[in-house]
Amino acid sequence: MKAMRSNGEQGAGKTRPRRLLLCLDGVPHEVMETARERGLFDSFGPPSRLLSPFPTMTNVALSAMLGATSPLGYESLYFDKNARELRGGVSKYIGWRTPDKIPSSYMDELDYQEPLAFEFLVYVAPDKVWRTDMRRFHERFRDAPQTRDFFAFLKGTDGLLHIRGPERLAVALESLDKILREIQTTCGWETEIVLFSDHGMNLRENRRVHMKTHLRDRGFLPGSSFSERSRATVAIPAFGLCGYAAVYCGDEDAVADVANALVELEGVDFSVYKDGSEVVAVTGSNGVARIERKQTDAATSYRYLISEGDPLQLRPIVETMKQSGKLDAEGFASDEDWLEVTANHTYPDPLANLYTSLYTPRVRHTADVLVSLLDGYYYGWSPFARLTRLAATHGNALRPSSNAFLMSTHRVLPPYIRADNAQPLLRG
Ligand SMILES: [Zn+2]
Structure with a gap:
């Protein structure tokens, strides 16, 4: 299942500390700056602006940031130019985690992503979903071997911002800050935490x-x-x-x-x-x-x-x-x-x-x-x-959606980084 674990064995614990890579779906650079002004994530270096490619969507961004294969389309419902018809959509989405349907090879690298049902539940119960998501990630990380990098993708933050807006995300970030402090206490300097997002968002009703x-x-x-x-x-x-x-x-x-x-x-x-x-x-x-x-x-x-x-x-x-x-x-x-x-x-x-x-x-x-x-x-x-009003969204080429963030507990990173140049900083 995890045969493609590419970089972990080489770097982690040998030429550099083991890394916890944690991607928070849709958290804008400005939101992370505000969280830090409130004293959260203070053991990290300053957040770089990670420039998310247009259209500022998860699959486009993460495949660029991880140097992975191209996904079929911008979202799971896409137009197939050879078949000249729409393909994918909800039914495909539910089933996409069988190997032949994986939309981009970055998914092979994930050690944790939320359980499948969450991807839709997040639109109706975003608070419950992010809490469970963070708890499960923490459990999974605790059980993982300490000699390898661990890559987790928390998708609950995206739904929370879309549906509830930045105030509720602030609460979620406080919980995450507590979890990361606990991880740092347990793992010490041997583990570098790299926290980043795939794209940003505009924080207004759409x-x-x-x-x-x-x-x-x-x-x-x-x-x-x-x-x-x-x-x-x-x-x-x-x-x-x-x-x-x-x-x-x-x-x-x-x-x-x-x-x-x-x-x-x-x-x-x-x-x-x-x-x-x-x-x-x-x-x-x-x-x-x-x-x-x-x-x-x-x-x-x-x-x-x-x-x-x-x-x-x-x-x-x-x-x-x-x-x-x-x-x-x-x-x-x-x-x-x-x-x-x-x-x-x-x-x-x-x-x-x-x-x-x-x-x-x-x-x-x-x-x-x-x-x-x-x-x-x-x-x-x-x-x-x-289903709901939309408190925030992303996808366009404007600054709020294009400015994701990237920061590390061990390294000070450049002030801005193109998504296409992020892979060595994440996996190198
Ligand atoms: Zn989204």
């Missing part, structure tokens, strides 16, 4: 975006499969209530039209789609721009070309980079320079982040159009929406 209705009004036909090549058919998997949407088009000629049709929909910030090779088109209510990448043997560079407005709010930054001589004659700057000047931007690290969302296999079935919603809006499956 309303539904009526994407299918809007597209229907514009002449498109949202459905669950593409029987024939048609300009009008689109599929938009609706599952969790999240701040992004993945649109698949029946005909590639319709991709730009779909993105343009979404500009006027309330709650849509912008859409991205591939426009030629090494180019991402960004189109939204704040304007139209292109992200272009140039790859040479020595380096990766990007430029941001505005054709109207400033959809990613980068104009002042481009100006500053120009003045400090960081742009070449064509307006390209190195990937490293862009990361440095935009790591704490409204859209963290936007050029590389949005580029890789479409041009690298974040998931196996990449969407034709990825839509980033404004904070305060979600798209998703309506039966979930009827």
Whole structure:
């Protein structure tokens, strides 16, 4: 079952202390900072901002952070581009923990994750679920061999934030702080605790975006499969209530039209789609721009070309980079320079982040159009929406969802880290 335990034997207890890796689903960097101001987790170094990739969803984030295989789609309900139909969903979700259905290889590395039923119960009884989740994790960790790393994923924090909001999460973090102090007393300096999250969240009430209705009004036909090549058919998997949407088009000629049709929909910030090779088109209510990448043997560079407005709010930054001589004659700057000047931007690290969302296999079935919603809006499956009001959500490319955190009891980590660069810090 645990044949793929990759790093544990090499490092743990030999070249470095044994590690407890503990991922708290959906806990934003700012929430961890607030908890520390209240005196919690004071044996840890300062929390780094761990930049969660767009769309800021668990499977996308954890597979990047652990250098694991790509999941099939952004969520368990996904569109299969070969079969040209929706696949997965609730029934698949229930069954996904048999080996052939594991959505990404990071799941092989988990020593603890909540029992299956919790994933749905969390929406109706979030308090009970996180308490049981934390207790079980603690029990499981106590019984684990001390010579190996232990990797646990606490999912209860995500549901708690979605349904109850930050005040109740604060209570849960107090309990976790107590558990971790106890672990430190028992295990001592021989065990390093690495606490991190997969993505952040906006902490505000969120309303539904009526994407299918809007597209229907514009002449498109949202459905669950593409029987024939048609300009009008689109599929938009609706599952969790999240701040992004993945649109698949029946005909590639319709991709730009779909993105343009979404500009006027309330709650849509912008859409991205591939426009030629090494180019991402960004189109939204704040304007139209292109992200272009140039790859040479020595380096990766990007430029941001505005054709109207400033959809990613980068104009002042481009100006500053120009003045400090960081742009070449064509307006390209190195990937490293862009990361440095935009790591704490409204859209963290936007050029590389949005580029890789479409041009690298974040998931196996990449969407034709990825839509980033404004904070305060979600798209998703309506039966979930009827269960409850949504006190917080994540999924878009804005800072609250993109800023996860990473901190250690033994190491001071860099102030910001791209998800794609986290693996050596977690497992190395
Ligand atoms: Zn969530």
